[in-house]
Amino acid sequence: MVPTPLRVVRRHRETQDTWTLELEPVNGDGPAGFAPGQFGMLYAFGTGEVPISISALPLVHTVRSVGAATSKICALRPGDVVGARGPFGSAWPIAEIEGRDVVLVAGGIGLAPLRPVVHHVLEQRERHGNVVVLYGGRAPGELLYTREIARWRARFDIEVGVTVDRADADWRGRVGVVTTLIPRAGFDPAEAVAMVCGPEVMMRFAVAALRDRGVAAERIFVSLERSMKCAIGLCGHCQLGPAFMCKDGPVFRWDHVEPLLKVREL
Numbered sequence: 672m673v674p675t676p677l678r679v680v681r682r683h684r685e686t687q688d689t690w691t692l693e694l695e696p697v698n699g700d701g702p703a704g705f706a707p708g709q710f711g712m713l714y715a716f717g718t719g720e721v722p723i724s725i726s727a728l729p730l731v732h733t734v735r736s737v738g739a740a741t742s743k744i745c746a747l748r749p750g751d752v753v754g755a756r757g758p759f760g761s762a763w764p765i766a767e768i769e770g771r772d773v774v775l776v777a778g779g780i781g782l783a784p785l786r787p788v789v790h791h792v793l794e795q796r797e798r799h800g801n802v803v804v805l806y807g808g809r810a811p812g813e814l815l816y817t818r819e820i821a822r823w824r825a826r827f828d829i830e831v832g833v834t835v836d837r838a839d840a841d842w843r844g845r846v847g848v849v850t851t852l853i854p855r856a857g858f859d860p861a862e863a864v865a866m867v868c869g870p871e872v873m874m875r876f877a878v879a880a881l882r883d884r885g886v887a888a889e890r891i892f893v894s895l896e897r898s899m900k901c902a903i904g905l906c907g908h909c910q911l912g913p914a915f916m917c918k919d920g921p922v923f924r925w926d927h928v929e930p931l932l933k934v935r936e937l
Contacts, residue, residue: 672903674714674754675701677730679747685733685815689780690745694730694753702755705729706762707787708894708922712902714754715743722899722917724784725758733783733815759902761922763788763866764892772800772858774886776877778807778849778869782815784894784921785868793829801863802829803856807849807873811835811842830857849873853880860885868894875932878925888926895928896921 677694684690695701702711705725713732714720719740726733736745744753765788773792775785785804792802804823808814814833824831832852834845845852850873863886867877874893881891895916900908904918912931914920920928 672756674712674720674756676752677701677755679749679751679753681749682747686813688737688745689733689735689815691726691731691733691816692744692747692753693727694732694755696730697752702730702757705758707765707791708763708784709758709760710784710896710899710902710917710921711755711757711759713740713744714756715740716752716754718743720754720756722759722896722902724894724896724921726783726786727790728787730755733780733786735780756902760917761920763894763922764864765791767890768792768864769798770800772803772863774803774805774856774858774863774865774881776805776849776853776865776867776869776881778873778877779809779813780815781867781869781873781894782806785866786816788866789823793823793826796828801858803832803858804829805832805849805852805856807834807836807852807869809836811839811844832856848876850876850880853877853884863890865891866893867891871895871897871932878929888929889924891925892922893925893928894921895923 676697678697681693710722710724712720713723721740723732736742838846867874898908899917900906902917904915909916
């Protein structure tokens with residue numbers, strides 16, 4: 672429960688309001704053992720703490736400035752110190768994707784929790800079938816990791832589809848929601864494991880499109896990150912029926928969480 676001090680090593684501006692911070696322990700002993708999909712609690716001293724997913728191993732976080740704590744974290748410079756607790760929550764099913772097609776569907780900042788999966792798959796590319804990354808953003812200027820995505824797209828062993836809801840004058844790519852990329856994506860529904868992260872409404876439609884392609888519900892995983900506060904299931908802010916997003920999630924198998932998401936009051 673006590674935050675460990677971490678020093679900012681590098682920072683990179685992704686969009687107008689989003690930064691990626693690479694961190695390291697100040698005293699050589701910090702949070703360790705993060706798995707793709709898990710999150711940490713970052714503490715802006717004197718302001719508060721927020722749950723932020725791991726966007727690359729071992730200690731890289733992508734943070735959007737949306738409040739007092741995240742604004743202060745995004746303003747940190749190399750050498751500045753932030754507190755951290757973790758790792759917390761469930762992880763993406765890395766063990767289950769070996770030998771299978773891998774489909775990753777992300778919306779907006781939802782690419783951040785899926786990015787470590789891409790890294791894992793590319794490091795062990797020979798252990799997987801087709802790999803498909805589908806990413807959608809509201810506008811070109813709101814897309815994350817654009818240089819890295821360009822490197823992914825330059826490979827011949829991974830399919831990358833990027834689309835935006837609305838284009839600007841310089842955009843030459845696809846226009847439309849990310850779910851429109853799913854019907855023609857190159858994967859075998861009978862062999863695929865899919866992971867989806869983004870706004871809940873986007874995930875609902877993405878799962879529906881995957882199900883229409885024939886992907887089994889038990890091989891679709893989603894990350895739900897609503898209203899997490901304490902990270903240990905104590906405060907109840909993130910409760911969804913009998914489940915707590917911070918403790919039982921954020922990664923859930925679709926057939927386990929679908930009945931809960933059908934109840935509007937939850």
